Amino acid sequence: MFGALSAARMASPMVRLASPAMARFAAPLACRSFGTLIGKQAPAFAAKACMPDNTFKMIDPSDYKGKYLVLYFYPGDFTFVCATETIEFHNKLEEFKKRGAEVLGCSVDSADVHKAWKNTAKTAGGLGTQINHPMISDNKHEISKAYQVLLDDAGVACRGVFIIDKEG
Template sequence: MATLVSKPAPDFGAQAVMPDGSFDQIELSDYKGKYVVLFFYPLDFTFVCPTEIIGFSEKHAEFEKRNTQVIGVSIDSQFSHLAWRNTDRKAGGLGEIKYPLVADLNKQIRKDYDVLADMGIAFRGLFLIDKEGVVQHQLINNLPLGRNIDEALRMVDALQFHEKNGEVCPANWNEGS
């Protein structure tokens, strides 16, 4: 896998299910001027994926406070995303999600971010993109390994602290520590 760190994030345009349940065409470049946490997940209607998707949604206000847009991507269609959103959480669904879920039907976004697994689905990739559209952090997990949402927030904090103060952030750094 190639690293994208310190390189411009590959732009994309794709259909997404928006927080209000509507369909819209979004482009990564629409979010220039904001930080972006772009994460890839393997498939809709699976077992680990909803824990991450719901986790990001539950922390949405924390990301918003940091001028950070969360975007989820899978190879499923926007119709599948909507059906999963419209399924009650008690029945294995997502319920309301507070950020866009992108449909990468042709797998081009996955290819551009080098997270395409052998089975045609995506590894669990996460990319932190700065306000200028440059990838500052990337994390790629194998399929069975879920991500830590608080760690994603910590990385946003670390990047913003570095940009503001010009200081580095050592292991286990947290704001105010």
């Protein structure tokens, strides 16, 4: 039954429904196998992040050993859907913490751009609110590539959420 859901069959409807400009990005995503990370050690990284208090700090997932870590990727700051997603993670942060999980957001934008996005009013395209979880900068694209969410042609990460267990 699951064999019927081949990558080739999945790519076709996605490409058909996508706008012509996005079709070239949709097909590679539909064909990509994200299952290669399941059950494996999470890829290691160290990256600069904009912290909740607007300071900058180097983040390393090993700092979160003993806790679950929810690492979400999004294409970019100052975009509508990414703002909605980031604010929703912020709004649910206490629920994650009650379950022993920390949240990290990640895009290819710089930590300075993350800070600007947080501090810009919604009416001007910003988040317009305090975000109480770190926002990681992957401006070298190394983290997105390691987690297999990088769209090389566009130079951005596609949306992805990874739940990393207490052992990493």
